[in-house]
Amino acid sequence: MDWVKQLNEAIHYIEENLTTEISYETISKIAGCSVYNFQRMFSYIADKPLSEYIRSRRLTMAAFDLLNSTDRIIDIALKYGYESPDSFSRAFKSFHGVLPSSVRNETVQLKSCPKLSFQITIKGAYHMNYQIEHWPAFKVMGISHKVKTAAAFEVIPGLWEKAWQDGTMRRFMENFPDYRPAGFLGIAAGGQWGDSEGMNYIIAVTNHVDVSECQPIPVLEGMEEFAFPAAAWAIFEANGELPDATQKVYKQFYTEWLPNSGYALADLPVIECYMQENRQEVWIALVKK
Structure with a gap:
């Protein structure tokens, strides 16, 4: 499948650049999705963040260099992107549990993070309830926040907490339209297809769908309107x-559903819809291969 091939090509790019700068934009272009979506996809497939995988691969290879070469520790540190022996030693000890100098002076136990390789597996232990809809153009109104892509998973929960505290959610509820995508929306927009390491995270509600019977809801003061x-x-x-x-849902989608679906990810944000009584929907835009 092309999708699996693209993932493996992204891993190959990482492997070829462990001793140089690794561009998240390049990774996402190879994989054919945004930086944010690739990081999200990678974390669900690999059960670890992309940044942690890269760091672990570099420290794995650094240990091999210590064992199999006579290069100075400072040169190995610089080779794998560490600016000083101290920063390299701290990272090395955090990963391997021993200092780099101990590798050459003692018999020690080291950790290894192997290179990843993706392949299709058919599991199907849990069914997924989904539908594919050709949805018309629509608009949402809400508050947009600039977020660094690499910090998104840590920052976004705090944005929701702030929205409840500052009255944003109360204003939504007082002017709540019954349009789909339904409920309170979490939308990661921008940073598409490797063009940026930042994005806008939008907390919003749908205020118009481009069908004749839908009346637009005026944008509330202090909010913005976004069109899809x-x-x-x-x-x-x-x-x-x-x-x-x-x-x-994300883990099953990326590891089981998407590789076997005949679809590829479209250049649009993923939308999470939060409704009442622990009901949620995840909207993922697709294109037919």
Whole structure:
């Protein structure tokens, strides 16, 4: 499948550049999705963040260099992107449990992070409830926050907490339209297709769908309006306690559903819809291969 091939090509790029600068933009272009979506996808498939995988691979190879070469420790540190022996020693000890100097002076136990290789596996232990809809263009109104892509998973929960505290959610509820995508929306926009290491995270509600019977809801003061084109969306049920319910959907989507679907990711944000009574939907835009 092309999708699996693209993932393996992204891993090959990382492997070829462990001793040089690794560009997240280049990785995402190879994989054919945004930086944010690739990081999200990688974390669910590999069960670790992309940054941790890269760091672990570099420290794995650094240990091999210590064992198999006579290069100075400072030269090995610089080779794998560490600016000083101290920073290298701290990272090395955190990963391997021993100092770099001990590798050459003692018999020590080291850790190894092997190179990843992706392949299709058919599991199907849990069914997924989904539908594919060709949804018309629509608009949302809300608050946009600039977020560094690498810090998104840590920052975004705090944005929701702030929205509840500062009255944003109360204003939504007082002017709540019954349009789809439904509920409170979490949208990661921008940073598409490797063009940026930052993005806008939008907390919003849908205020217009481009059909004749839908009346636009005026944008509330202090909020912005964002437009999305007509597209094919795979809409997955993600009911249950958060964050486990949505995380389970993403893991199954990236590891089982997408590789076997005949679809590829479209150049549009992933939308999470939060409704009442632990009901959630995940909207993922797709294009037919």
